[in-house]
Amino acid sequence: MFSFFKKKTPPSAPAVAPAAAPAPFDAPAEALPAGSLIGSALVAPIAIPEPSATPPERQKWLDKLKAGLGKTASSISGVFGGSQIDEALYEDLEGALLMADAGVAATEHLTNALRKKVKASGVTHPIALKNILIAELTELLQPLQKPLVIGQQQPTVIMVAGVNGAGKTTSIGKLTKHLADSNASVLLAAADTFRAAAREQLTVWADRNTVEIVSQEGGDPAAVSFDAVTAGKARKKDVVLIDTAGRLPTQLHLMEELKKIKRVIAKADGTAPHEVLLVIDGNTGQNAVAQVKAFDDALGLTGLIVTKLDGTAKGGVLAAIARERPIPVYFIGVGEKLDELETFNAREFAQALLA
Incomplete structure (x- = not known):
């Protein structure tokens, strides 16, 4: 694997x-x-x-993540600038977490945990409270920390969904690089046949990563997916990575098309898809939580890729996801470059968000 x-x-x-x-x-x-x-x-x-x-290359990426979440980190850290822990501090912290897109459930969970820890430990200084918050956020995010593992099936079939504009196809290109860099043979499937130039965009990523691609101009997404899985089995590929058409979860007839793609993939390989990933834009706040719930209900998600944590995203949405629909976050992205997608680590993220 x-x-x-x-x-x-x-x-x-x-x-x-x-x-x-x-x-x-x-x-x-x-x-x-x-x-x-x-x-x-x-x-x-x-x-x-x-x-x-921390390896130098990982540290370089962590510095980018900290820079991307810098505005949120400064806003939350400002809450701890006083000399005592009082009710006003808790109220300010609740407001800062809500403004960071942590959501009501995660905010209440974190602040209640802080109150209990402060009462039990007797700490009195805000900096000590901040350290407790980092630990509590790490614990909350821990269920999201899980590696993407392939090799248990050949090919491992990965179906990727996401609304238009979330960075789905770009993330597929970056994920392909991760796979190819580990000597995994990859076959891409251009099943996003409804979006203009999507096939061409994926072809560019295939060329950059020197991998094969299955595509049909104007073809049916389910048919393209079926052909790709069949080809992947025949060519003994390690991974078949399927770019499905962008969907809004409110467009029920389009979500039904995604369900059809999943059913057709299973006809080509009775055990597939082995992973169903959703790409979400870190800028969309609580709407990202709604997307996760809708796509999970429709497809049974196995993992997430969170993109665009590069200066405008507030980042707290991962806490909301962890509290309301804790689906593993395989990767997070901070930019458009191939090396700006990395594995998710709960403590690293908590420190970047609160440092």
Whole structure:
């Protein structure tokens, strides 16, 4: 299997570190994650410890994330500038979290947890309260931290949905790079046949990543998906990545088309799709939560990609998702470049949002 992280580490700890990266396939077998594929052979399961320091490339990306969430971080951090913990501080914090798109449920959960911790610990200084908030937010976000793992099926079929403008096709291009960089063979399916130039856009990403693509000009999305899965099986690809047409969850007839695509994929491979991902725009606030609920109800989502956390997005929406519909966040993006999509880590995100 492949799991998508950035750092190669020696095999001594008992658990796989969620923020680490897989070793390239020219590394020695003992450095690879359990079940990784080298050619057609499976590596025996091993354990990979958490790295002792953040790799430089990961730190560079974290700096971008902190910059992208800087406005929200400054707004929330300002709440802790006083000299005492009082009711006014809690009220200001509630307002700051709501303004950060954390939503009512997550805001109430966090502030109630803070009150209990302060009462139990006896802390009196706002800075200590901020540190408690970072820990509580990390705990809230922890269920969202899960790696995307492929290789249990061949091909692993990944269906990607999202409303127009969320960055769906761009995210597919970035995800393709993650897969290709780990030596996974990828076949793209241009099943977003309704949006003008979508097929051409995906073809550009295929060329950049040097991967194959299945497309039909004006073809039926379900038919394109079926052909792609069939071709992926015949060509022994590791991954078939299907770009489905953008949909608004309020357009019920269009959501039905997505359900049809999923059914047709299952006809080509009875176990597929193995992953159903939703790309959401981090700028859309509570509307993103509504999208997650609607697409999950229709398709049964297995993971999320959150995009555009690059200066205008407030970021707190992940807390709302964690509280109301805790679907794993496989990747978050901070820009348009190929290397600006990275794995989600709960503590890193909490620190970037509140630092």
